[in-house]
Every structure is written in C-alpha cells, then in structure tokens.
Amino acid sequence: MKKKKYNTLWLSFLGVTAIPVLAIFIITMVVARNEFYEMRAIYGPNFIPATRESILMILIFVAGLILVANSLWMIWMKGMVIKPLRDIEAAAKRIAKGDLEFTIVTQRTDEIGELCRDFEEMRRQLKASQDARIYTEQQQKMFISNICHDLKTPITSIQGYVEGIMDGVATTPEMHSKYLKTIHNKANEMNLLINELTMYNKLDMDHVPYDFKEVNLKKYIDDCAEDLEDELATRGVNFGYRYNCADDVTVKVDPVQFSKVIHNLIGNSVKYMDKEDKRIDLRVKDYGNSVMLEIEDNGMGISEKDLPRICDRFYRGDSSRGKTKGSGIGLSIVKKIVGDHGGQISATSKVGLGTTMHVILKKSAGGKNG
Ligand SMILES: Nc1ncnc2c1ncn2[C@@H]1O[C@H](COP(=O)(O)OP(=O)(O)O)[C@@H](O)[C@H]1O
Ligand SMILES: [Mg+2]
Structure with a gap:
C-alpha cells in the first residue's frame, strides 16, 4: 500500500496564517459588537456605526501582513531547512541502494550544516569500509589464483618427470637420479607453500600457542646469526652481523616463533636479491627501552608505492609479481x-x-638499558 505523503510545510503555513487571521477577525467582531450595543444605548436605536469600514480595512491589512510575513518565512524555510533535508533524504536513498559515489557539501555552521557534515562523515566511513572490503576481496581472488598457479606449476612438473621415468625417457642412472631430485625439490616447494598457508591460517585465527620465555638477546641472536652464516654462505651471500647492545639485555620472546621472523626477513632478502655481489647484514641496536633488529640487503629494493603495503596479507610488490613465486x-x-x-615492524x-x-x-622489565 502506498503511503500518503503530507506536506507538513503547507499545513503549518495554513495553520500559522489562517488561525491568527480568524482569531483577529473573531476578537475584532466581538469588540465591535459590544461597542455597537454600547453606542446604541447612548445614541438610540438609529445609531449607525461609522467604524465598520475601518474595522474591515484593519482586518484586511493585518491579514495581508500575516500572509506576507508567513510567505517570506515559508520561502526561507524551504531554502534553508526543507531543501537540505530533501537533499539528505535523497542521499540516504542512494546509500540504501549501495551508491556511495557522491559528496554532501555545505558551508553552513548551524544545526543543518552540522547534520550535513555528520551525514557526509557517515557516507565517507561507509565508502572507506566498502573500498576496504572490495580491496580484500580482490586480494583474496588474486591470492587464490596465485596459490593455484604456484601449486599447479610444481604438480605439472612432477607429473612430467614421473611420466618421463615411466615411459623410460630417463635411460641412464644419472638421468634417473636427476629426475628424482627435481621431483623431490618440486614436492618440497609445494610443502613449503602449504606450510606457509597453514601457519598464516593458524596465526590469523589466533591458534598459535606462544611459549614466551625470558631470553638473553645476545645469546639468542648470536645463535641465529651462526645458523644464518652457514646457510647464506652456501647461497653465495656475504653475511655481516653486528651486535651493538649490552650483553645482559633480555627480551621476552617465543624463541621458535620469533626465529620465523628472522628467517622470513632473511628469506625475502635472498629471494629479492638481484646483484652479483650479494650482501645481507643483521644488526642489533639499542633503542632506549627497546632494541632494534635491522636486516639490510643490497637487493632490488621496494618502490615507494609498494612500501606501505608490503606487510598487508596477500600483497606482492609490482616487481615481484610474475618474476618470483610467492x-x-x-x-x-x-x-x-x-x-x-x-x-x-617497518x-x-x-x-x-x-x-x-x-x-x-x-x-x-628486568633487562638493562645497555
Ligand atoms: N627484502 C626485500 N627486497 C625487495 N622486496 C621485498 C623484500 N621483502 C619484501 N619485499 C616485497 O614485499 C612483498 C611482500 O613480501 P612477502 O609478504 O614476504 O610475500 P612474498 O615474498 O610471498 O611475495 C614481496 O612481494 C616483495 O615485493
Ligand atoms: Mg616472502
């Protein structure tokens, strides 16, 4: 059923115009009537009041004045109140339909201006969350397509090499062993990717049980650096390590989980290395009540556009997409x-x-500031 729409402005205009005119008319009539009888009592029954026309004139004048004043008031109301409210109503309808591509601009400083600004702020926030949702959806789609591609590539490869062995293409024991090695590497690649995904899922759902311990920073990082030195040497990377903090500083970490931080960062430095003379440095610095770990590489670097977003989930820099797996x-x-x-992290x-x-x-808290 269609709702009947009453124009309250017109109704109120009629009210504030007709009621005073009617009231003045009645009061004037009552007063004039009383006066008429009083005059008749004094001057006799043949008395004819001379004031009738002037009363009518005054009445018309006052009614005209009220009409003009109220008309002006209504024009003002329409422009200053009704129009902005209609604009807000139209904006609310657009929002209800999911359209947030507009702005409500106002220079006014009164309540209506405030209402418009609040409405604009609400629209802006809705737009921001809509954009964020669209962005996450796009990233997730891209992520799924990346994962499919990254899993499909080693599977296709494994399939090819297994068929090669089955069809007798690998004729010599060396070829046989080479094929098996490739199959092994490709399976490892897949395993790594699946482990990363599982880890991410667990972290995202806060399912990682941390086992925090007070550890001596120097000893912990020294051990990490020792492992890294050997690992990086096999990849032809010059690794430098400097510890610039007091020897007795302690930090509260989960040693197993935190080592993933260092390995992931070093892993990226290796992965995005494009120089012949490969260099990675690990530094530990005193930072007041904190310590700062720095991992520096001389690799391809990250563009200014990508830099603020590299820690976003599923985000891959422009230069990495297509060139490296990930x-x-x-x-x-x-x-x-x-x-x-x-x-x-920064x-x-x-x-x-x-x-x-x-x-x-x-x-x-118990650790020294160095
Ligand atoms: N050391 C680095 N040098 C150059 N680019 C880097 C480095 N570390 C991270 N990046 C950029 O940040 C992006 C996100 O890194 P990450 O989350 O580890 O994902 P992935 O390595 O799987 O692409 C990478 O795609 C890459 O563009
Ligand atoms: Mg990475």
Whole structure:
C-alpha cells in the first residue's frame, strides 16, 4: 500500500496564517459588537456605526501582513531547512541502494550544516569500509589464483618427470637420479607453500600457542646469526652481523616463533636479491627501552608505492609479481608474530639499492638499558 505523503510545510503555513487571521477577525467582531450595543444605548436605536469600514480595512491589512510575513518565512524555510533535508533524504536513498559515489557539501555552521557534515562523515566511513572490503576481496581472488598457479606449476612438473621415468625417457642412472631430485625439490616447494598457508591460517585465527620465555638477546641472536652464516654462505651471500647492545639485555620472546621472523626477513632478502655481489647484514641496536633488529640487503629494493603495503596479507610488490613465486603472506605472518610480541615492524628501501627491515622489541622489565 502506498503511503500518503503530507506536506507538513503547507499545513503549518495554513495553520500559522489562517488561525491568527480568524482569531483577529473573531476578537475584532466581538469588540465591535459590544461597542455597537454600547453606542446604541447612548445614541438610540438609529445609531449607525461609522467604524465598520475601518474595522474591515484593519482586518484586511493585518491579514495581508500575516500572509506576507508567513510567505517570506515559508520561502526561507524551504531554502534553508526543507531543501537540505530533501537533499539528505535523497542521499540516504542512494546509500540504501549501495551508491556511495557522491559528496554532501555545505558551508553552513548551524544545526543543518552540522547534520550535513555528520551525514557526509557517515557516507565517507561507509565508502572507506566498502573500498576496504572490495580491496580484500580482490586480494583474496588474486591470492587464490596465485596459490593455484604456484601449486599447479610444481604438480605439472612432477607429473612430467614421473611420466618421463615411466615411459623410460630417463635411460641412464644419472638421468634417473636427476629426475628424482627435481621431483623431490618440486614436492618440497609445494610443502613449503602449504606450510606457509597453514601457519598464516593458524596465526590469523589466533591458534598459535606462544611459549614466551625470558631470553638473553645476545645469546639468542648470536645463535641465529651462526645458523644464518652457514646457510647464506652456501647461497653465495656475504653475511655481516653486528651486535651493538649490552650483553645482559633480555627480551621476552617465543624463541621458535620469533626465529620465523628472522628467517622470513632473511628469506625475502635472498629471494629479492638481484646483484652479483650479494650482501645481507643483521644488526642489533639499542633503542632506549627497546632494541632494534635491522636486516639490510643490497637487493632490488621496494618502490615507494609498494612500501606501505608490503606487510598487508596477500600483497606482492609490482616487481615481484610474475618474476618470483610467492603468496604475499610472508610479511603478514612476520607482522602478526612481531605484533603478538608487543613489537613493531617497518621498512626503508631504495629501488635498485636495497631494503632494510626494522623490528623493534621491548626489553624485559628486568633487562638493562645497555
Ligand atoms: N627484502 C626485500 N627486497 C625487495 N622486496 C621485498 C623484500 N621483502 C619484501 N619485499 C616485497 O614485499 C612483498 C611482500 O613480501 P612477502 O609478504 O614476504 O610475500 P612474498 O615474498 O610471498 O611475495 C614481496 O612481494 C616483495 O615485493
Ligand atoms: Mg616472502
């Protein structure tokens, strides 16, 4: 059933115009009538009042005055109140249909202006969350397509090599062993990717049980650096390590989970290395009540456009897409683990020169400031 729409402005206009005119008319009539009888009592029954026309004139004048004043008031109301309210009503209808591509602009400083600004703020926030949702959906679609591609590539490869063995293409024991090695590597690649996905899922759902311990920072990082030195040497990377903090500083970390942070960051430095003379440095600095871990590489670097978003889940830099394999979740895992340790992560980079990742961790309350 269609709702009947009453125009309240017209009704109120009629009210504020007709009621005073009627009231003045009645009062004037009553007063004039009383006066008429009083005059008749004095001057006799043949008395004819001379004031009738002037009363009528006054009445018409007052009614005209009220009409003009109310008309002006109504024009003002229409422009100043009704129109902005109609605009807001139209805007609300557009929002209800999911259209947020407009702006409500006002220079007014009164209540209506405030209402318009509040409405515009609401629209802006809705638009921001709509954009964020669309962005996440796009990233997820891209992520699924990346994962499908990254899983399909090794599977196709494994299939090819297995068929090669079955069809007797690998005729010599060397070829046989080479084929099996490739199958093994490809299976490992898939395993790594699946592990990364599982880890991400667990972290995202807060299903990782942290086992926080007070650890001596120097000993912990020294051990990590020792492992890294050997690992990086086999990849032809010059690894430098500097510890610039007091020897007795302690931090509260889950040693197993936190090592994933260091390995992930070093892993990226290796992955995005494009120089012949490969260099990665690990530094630990004193940072007041915190310590700062820095991992610097001389790799391809990150563009200014990508830099603020590299820790977003599924985000991959323009230069990495297509050239290197990856899911874009490594740094979001790192960010989550660092955040769960009460720390912060940031990056500085220059395209072509290299990248430095900074991780800030609070010293333990009992730890010294160095
Ligand atoms: N050390 C680095 N040098 C250059 N680019 C990097 C480095 N670390 C991260 N990036 C950029 O950040 C993006 C996100 O990294 P990450 O979350 O580890 O995902 P993935 O390595 O799977 O692409 C990468 O795609 C890459 O563009
Ligand atoms: Mg990575």
